[in-house]
Amino acid sequence: MHAEGYKEKDVVQVTRALKAEDVHRGGAVNVSSGEEGTVVRGEPGGSEYDVEFILNSKRGLYSAVLIVKAEDLAFA
Numbered sequence: 001m002h003a004e005g006y007k008e009k010d011v012v013q014v015t016r017a018l019k020a021e022d023v024h025r026g027g028a029v030n031v032s033s034g035e036e037g038t039v040v041r042g043e044p045g046g047s048e049y050d051v052e053f054i055l056n057s058k059r060g061l062y063s064a065v066l067i068v069k070a071e072d073l074a075f076a
Helices: none
Strands: 011-014 018-021 028-031 036-041 048-057 060-069 073-075
Touching: 011 048, 018 060, 028 048, 028 060, 036 060
Parallel strands: none
Antiparallel strands: 011 036, 011 073, 018 028, 036 048, 048 060
16 A cells, blocks of 8 residues: 555556445446556545446446455555
8 A cells, every 4th residue: 555545536456356346336346456446535544445447347348436445455
């Protein structure tokens, strides 16, 4: 994690594979380690951030917003 945390519009990547619920649509979403996303809600020094990922599925691209712990993020 960045010592000062992350702010809105920061581009980040997850440091380990995650499975979390999409905060807007519900349902479990799997995100691979190294997947990049954009912080959409959070403030420096926070412990969790809402991060939007653009993911690919059999149906095509889709957006998912997940709550990700600060220790599972790094700047991309």
